Amino acid sequence: MQVFFLPRDSSPRSGLDSAIAKQGLHADAQDYISTATKLVTYLPRGAMSFRVQPPAPARPNRCQLFGPGSRPAIFEKMAKSAADVINLDLEDSVAPDDKAQARRNIIAASHDIDWGNKYLSVRINGLDTPYWYRDVVELLEEGSERIDQIMIPKVGCAADVYAVDALVTAIEAAKGRKKRISLEVIIETAAGIAHVEEIAASSPRLQAMSLGAADFAASMGMATTGIGGTQENYYMIREGAKYWSDPWHWAQTAIVAACRTHGILPVDGPFGDFSDDEGFRAQALRSATLGMVGKWAIHPKQVALANEVFTPSEAAVTEAREILAAMEKAKAEGAGATVYKGRLVDIASIRQAEVIVRQAEMMKA
Incomplete structure (x- = not known):
């Protein structure tokens, strides 16, 4: 051969x-x-199905807590929160006249605040604005090595990621930065979801991808002003009873599939009504069931809810370990499957159980 x-x-x-x-x-x-x-x-590079999909980054990403860069008074509280990721924002939550000062606030905070073991990310302005270039240049030329990640909003195609990647690469080389900056993207346009797979494959820097429900709904022309969650008019009727469905399900599934194919963390975006704990928890549970690893928090009270949902319970971890033990016993006996609590478990069950055990071990670490 x-x-x-x-x-x-x-x-x-x-x-x-x-x-x-x-x-x-x-x-x-x-x-x-x-x-x-x-x-x-006719196949895209890396499309051969016998290749094992790469693993996502092995770091906790249960909750991403957002805060405006224009409000430095809250930075210390964010650093002391239980969120795994801190997203300091230069985009939607910052007024145009405050962009430059917000940038300076974040640069100062990268030097002065003890962020502990938080993964520190900064959401820059969109590539359709005059702000994003200065965001990247000043953050990486003047900010400390404590900055871990840049979040790119409203990504519509792979070229958007390439543009930021190229600029980051040039600055790292010119300034001699030691820490390699990672990227995360938000899918929040019709173009973004249409090109989600190519975006997921766009850069080796890319570590995470989120669904931005509000801008996504606007781009799709959806008849709603809600940010995530159940939508009042999205239902079916059977025998006179209404049954609500999840209008975000298909987009989330597309994101999870693209992310898992290319070794990226799929993350659920915001839930706008921070007075509705049960609504937040319900959406987070749906997202976790689909394969997402975490969720945004736009209010401090949502951090505990996200951590609760995306941390495997003791019962789930115990069951996963028991399944692995049962399969080890079956393997020793020459069997490819066995019965656990009245249900069939096989090699696929091993992979499912390993996901839960790995998550639990990562949280402890």
Whole structure:
């Protein structure tokens, strides 16, 4: 069997033609490879299904607490919160006249505040504004190495991520920054959800992706002013009774699939009514069930709710460990499946249980 190593900038077709010519393969082999190459040419790079999907970053991301960069008085409280990720905001929560000062506030906070083990992220302004360039340049040229991540809002295509990545890369090299900045993106437009898979594959810096429900609803022309949660008019009727469905489900599922394919953390976005704890918890539970790892908090009281939902319960961890033990016993006996509490468990059950155990161990670490 011969293996062909193709140049990264060559197409499969041209690369194999060159390899075939150099090695003088038999005509039958050339025909076989030619046919196979025609098939592979239509696949995006990395699309072969036998490749194991990469793991997402191994860090807690149960709750992302947001705060305006224009309110430095709350930064200390955010740093002492129980949120895993702190998102200091330069975008929607900051008025245009306050953008420059908010940027200075965040730069100062990166030097002066003890953020502990928090993952510190800054949401910059959108690429359709005149602010984002200065956001990135000043944050990385004047901010401390304590800044971990830049959040890019309203990403509509992979090129948006590339633009920020290129600027970040240049600044890191020019300033000699030691910590590599990661990126997270928000899907909050029709274009973003249409291109979600290519966005997920856009940069090795990309670590997380969220759904921004409010702007997403506006971009889609949805008849709602709610931010996440159940929508009053999104229901079906059966025998006179109303049954509410989840209008965000399909978008969340698309995001989870894209993220899991490319080793990125899928995160649920905001829940606007911070007086409705049960509504927040219900949406968080749906998101966790779909495969999301955490949720935004736009009010401090939502932090505990998010942490509760996205931390595996003791009962869930115990059951997962028991399933793994049952499968180990079955394996030792030469069986590929067994029965646990009256239900069938097999190799797929092992993978499900391992997800829960890994989450629990990560929280303890």
